[in-house]
Amino acid sequence: MKSLPCPCESGQPLSACCGPLIAGAQPAPTAERLMRSRYTAYAQRNADYLLATWHATTRPVTLDLDDSAPAKWIGLRILRHRDTAPNRAEVEFLARYRVGGRAHRLHENSRFVREDERWFYVDGDMLE
Structure with a gap:
């Protein structure tokens, strides 16, 4: 049985990505791999993983992935990944999604930190 392609568009099967x-x-x-897995978690509507990979200092108490008009995630492009300090990194990405048939884009420069050998999403700046 063939594995499904990973939603993060790495070109690998989901089972290996x-x-x-x-x-x-x-x-x-890496922070980039965490970013890709978080995109996939959004596509799968996996709030538990998203919260678990969000840094405790900025993590919301709950994450409501609005079931009334769920987003259909349709593409991810990593534009830049760079280490900014030991155990800190930034990932600039462009994610595409649809809500109610309308296309949207999310362009963000996200900040990540590594603690105890685990990467966490801290926050990000929305870009035009």
């Missing part, structure tokens, strides 16, 4: 990270079998080795 974001699947093991989301399942908790292994931590993301």
